[in-house]
Amino acid sequence: MTDVVALLRAALGESVDTTDAALQAVRADKSGHAEAGTPLAVVHAASVADVQATLRIATATRTPVVPRGAGTGLAGGANTGTGAIALSLRRMDRILEVSPDDLLAVVEPGILNADLNDALAAHDLWWAPDPASRAISTVGGNIATGAGGLLCAKYGVVRDAVLGLDVVLADGRLLHLGHRSVKGVTGLDLTSLLIGSEGVLGVVVGATLKLRRLVPGEVHTIVGMFADVRAAAAASAAVTAAGIQPAIMELMDATSLAAVHRLLALPVPDGAAQLTIQTDGPAAAAEAAAIAVVLRAHGGHVEVSADREEGERLLAVRRSMHAAMASLGTTLIEDVAVPRSRLAEMFDEIARVEREHGVVIPTVAHAGDGNLHPNFIFDGPDVPEEIWDAADDVFRAALRLGGTLTGEHGIGVLKRRWLADELGPDQWELQRRIAAVFDPLGILNPGKVFAP
Amino acid sequence: MTDVVALLRAALGESVDTTDAALQAVRADKSGHAEAGTPLAVVHAASVADVQATLRIATATRTPVVPRGAGTGLAGGANTGTGAIALSLRRMDRILEVSPDDLLAVVEPGILNADLNDALAAHDLWWAPDPASRAISTVGGNIATGAGGLLCAKYGVVRDAVLGLDVVLADGRLLHLGHRSVKGVTGLDLTSLLIGSEGVLGVVVGATLKLRRLVPGEVHTIVGMFADVRAAAAASAAVTAAGIQPAIMELMDATSLAAVHRLLALPVPDGAAQLTIQTDGPAAAAEAAAIAVVLRAHGGHVEVSADREEGERLLAVRRSMHAAMASLGTTLIEDVAVPRSRLAEMFDEIARVEREHGVVIPTVAHAGDGNLHPNFIFDGPDVPEEIWDAADDVFRAALRLGGTLTGEHGIGVLKRRWLADELGPDQWELQRRIAAVFDPLGILNPGKVFAP
Numbered sequence A, B: 001m002t003d004v005v006a007l008l009r010a011a012l013g014e015s016v017d018t019t020d021a022a023l024q025a026v027r028a029d030k031s032g033h034a035e036a037g038t039p040l041a042v043v044h045a046a047s048v049a050d051v052q053a054t055l056r057i058a059t060a061t062r063t064p065v066v067p068r069g070a071g072t073g074l075a076g077g078a079n080t081g082t083g084a085i086a087l088s089l090r091r092m093d094r095i096l097e098v099s100p101d102d103l104l105a106v107v108e109p110g111i112l113n114a115d116l117n118d119a120l121a122a123h124d125l126w127w128a129p130d131p132a133s134r135a136i137s138t139v140g141g142n143i144a145t146g147a148g149g150l151l152c153a154k155y156g157v158v159r160d161a162v163l164g165l166d167v168v169l170a171d172g173r174l175l176h177l178g179h180r181s182v183k184g185v186t187g188l189d190l191t192s193l194l195i196g197s198e199g200v201l202g203v204v205v206g207a208t209l210k211l212r213r214l215v216p217g218e219v220h221t222i223v224g225m226f227a228d229v230r231a232a233a234a235a236s237a238a239v240t241a242a243g244i245q246p247a248i249m250e251l252m253d254a255t256s257l258a259a260v261h262r263l264l265a266l267p268v269p270d271g272a273a274q275l276t277i278q279t280d281g282p283a284a285a286a287e288a289a290a291i292a293v294v295l296r297a298h299g300g301h302v303e304v305s306a307d308r309e310e311g312e313r314l315l316a317v318r319r320s321m322h323a324a325m326a327s328l329g330t331t332l333i334e335d336v337a338v339p340r341s342r343l344a345e346m347f348d349e350i351a352r353v354e355r356e357h358g359v360v361i362p363t364v365a366h367a368g369d370g371n372l373h374p375n376f377i378f379d380g381p382d383v384p385e386e387i388w389d390a391a392d393d394v395f396r397a398a399l400r401l402g403g404t405l406t407g408e409h410g411i412g413v414l415k416r417r418w419l420a421d422e423l424g425p426d427q428w429e430l431q432r433r434i435a436a437v438f439d440p441l442g443i444l445n446p447g448k449v450f451a452p
Helices: A004-015 A020-025 A048-061 A113-121 A139-145 A190-194 A229-241 A254-263 A284-297 A308-319 A321-326 A340-357 A385-400 A416-423 A425-438 B004-015 B020-025 B048-061 B113-121 B139-145 B190-194 B229-241 B254-263 B284-297 B308-319 B321-326 B340-357 B385-400 B416-423 B425-438
Strands: A041-044 A065-068 A085-088 A095-099 A104-107 A162-168 A174-178 A203-210 A220-226 A248-252 A273-279 A301-305 A330-333 A363-366 A371-378 B041-044 B065-068 B085-088 B095-099 B104-107 B162-168 B174-178 B203-210 B220-226 B248-252 B273-279 B301-305 B330-333 B363-366 B371-378
Touching: A004 A041, A004 A048, A020 A041, A048 A065, A048 A085, A048 A162, A048 A203, A065 A203, A095 A113, A104 A113, A113 A139, A139 A203, A162 A190, A174 A190, A174 B425, A190 B190, A190 B425, A220 A229, A220 A284, A220 A308, A229 A248, A229 A273, A229 A284, A229 A340, A248 A254, A248 A308, A254 A273, A254 A308, A254 A321, A254 A363, A273 A284, A273 A308, A284 A301, A301 A308, A321 A330, A321 A371, A340 A363, A340 A371, A340 A385, A371 A385, A385 A416, A416 A425, A425 B174, A425 B190, A425 B425, B004 B041, B004 B048, B020 B041, B048 B065, B048 B085, B048 B162, B048 B203, B065 B203, B095 B113, B104 B113, B113 B139, B139 B203, B162 B190, B174 B190, B220 B229, B220 B284, B220 B308, B229 B248, B229 B273, B229 B284, B229 B340, B248 B254, B248 B308, B254 B273, B254 B308, B254 B321, B254 B363, B273 B284, B273 B308, B284 B301, B301 B308, B321 B330, B321 B371, B340 B363, B340 B371, B340 B385, B371 B385, B385 B416, B416 B425
Parallel strands: A041 A085, A065 A085, B041 B085, B065 B085
Antiparallel strands: A095 A104, A104 A203, A162 A174, A162 A203, A220 A273, A220 A301, A248 A273, A248 A363, A330 A371, A363 A371, B095 B104, B104 B203, B162 B174, B162 B203, B220 B273, B220 B301, B248 B273, B248 B363, B330 B371, B363 B371
């Protein structure tokens, strides 16, 4: 038997980490779920050449490789198990170029989203994708999962904000995909295909990002408190239907709200569901006023602030959701998305699942884009089968409403058994065969996304 | 030998057209270039079932199929030659759904872009892609080529405006790709992969489009006349660098301007290069004033209008470019794109190619996104080799400046011999193998894009 670790050490020296702490750490991500067994090694790549060397050895020895950023995924996509190499891109964190004139930046994949945006702010620029994990997640991970966030309805998702990618294939070859110009239709759009591919097609080692200028003007924050979640959902749909495009529109249900208020030691909320909305740009004040009218017409108690810091304080309740859920037990954070107009119906379905399965499912939603995060809480490390049954019921309801299994977290391991339900068997098979063109030996993140 | 036409007639009856006029018409597109020989038949599909029946017969008989919209392409991608079936989607032109609340529409592929937008305007909505051909090109053709247009820097390209696609594969199977929600990352993004795939992966038979609300407020139009094209290009780059985002920013060089003024019987222009810029939205007036300052600082003679109709009149000069070129001879309309900041350098390169090759290359540019259309004029139906030599020089210059062969027209037949130069041999081969997963028999638009 080939000693893969010896080969890696010969090629990569100190970058190969086989300490128990490192091997245990890469078994899991922020979903709380871990792969079984012990990985072979963690390679801390510092360069494209390191990534290529790792993949050449993996190909020669038929060893599975799991690409990994900061490990903040919520679907188990970067979890590494028995016999596999975890290939960490976290140390490749340089900004190689910022071009304000061309509104682009070229970066390595391991830079944290927030660190990139701090650096861009000095140029009056920003990269719009803003997953809730932005302070701790990498740009490469955002690209590999096709991450979303709070601002997507107005400012787009990751695939709207990437011009080109440098990718190392399973056999170690380096490809340059995409372009530096705003337009470009030369051949097939492999850049878009790589976005959200969760490490099964190739390893992203560089990205040319499409930037925006910082939005000038004020930010207004509107908080609306409602008697029930259905009224809040209807109010959020009415905002969109009124032709207003907020930057952020977040919805929290009663259980979520209560848990966060307990965690932050805030007074008991004076309602059962909350919308937190922000407007920006030249029309921020006028839009905030119009939104307040819509929310009040839907029975909301409304508070408006034109102060940026007060706005951040109001949003802090929403941003503390993940911590509040973690304080209750182990969490399965789900991620269905439906067309915006079906949001209230989706909340009805979640209430039905709560009743029929006898579970409590605290739920928050990016109401502006119809993306809901139902949180299933349980004890112990593994998702009990009755929780999966309830989640399954939620997934099927989302599909019935014209929605999708996952708006922004990806399939990973946690949702792979539902993938064919959404894609249909023909598309599932076609996608699997496309992946095989990139990775004929099946060494890149095997068992993820397309598990049999 | 199987009688393919007899099989088609048995399945599709009157939809199968073998009149000489129809067969001759599908040999060419608006590039002016035609395939050799005579096609077998034109199928005027009226339904998804018609498309499936055609492709099943094509698969059974190994007959090439060329999908076709309105035939307004500029790269020969829909040209149909000897022994092939032209599969026209033009009659599938229904709008199946408009959802203002979800900002989406579901359409058949054969509807004209302008007809769709006329219908959407009644709902205060629009589909942003606006190729110059919008009055005569189909939505399906816009998707198949990944079309661009005048508004892309501000409002995006086709791939930013499509949520999902229904696609018939070469063997007749129907797939539903993508989703109806704003977010969705279930599996690989085949919707994006199909956009711009020029008929080599599958036939688009339906599209779920992402809409925008009509932009409220005024439209301001700014015309700047400059002493030379380099000054105009520098001024346009300065507008972007100043942080202003116009809706439209078009640049015409001296030869283009003179030709259009002759065609429209306008007075001789009082300069050698013109920028025509439009601003819209709540900040339109302020942006127009700021742009006027930038243009004057770059030596421009500037005229500003806040009148929508006057703005259309000023833009008419730019919109008459194609007709003005056609009046001079046969045209090879090229389509390189470079990062915005390299626009002036690209004009220098075109001037160099004019000098070194002894040709005149009237050029217009979507200056806001760095997309240039150099027009090579010649006599007779076929591009002479010396024109290809000059075009080759222009392509290589664009690639050297970090640009691309084609910003919005596609590869088709006219640029296939340069495709590997931009992609590199590894990516070219990978793309060809992905296409083979969709179409293992190679019957879909053979000889296009990936010609050997």
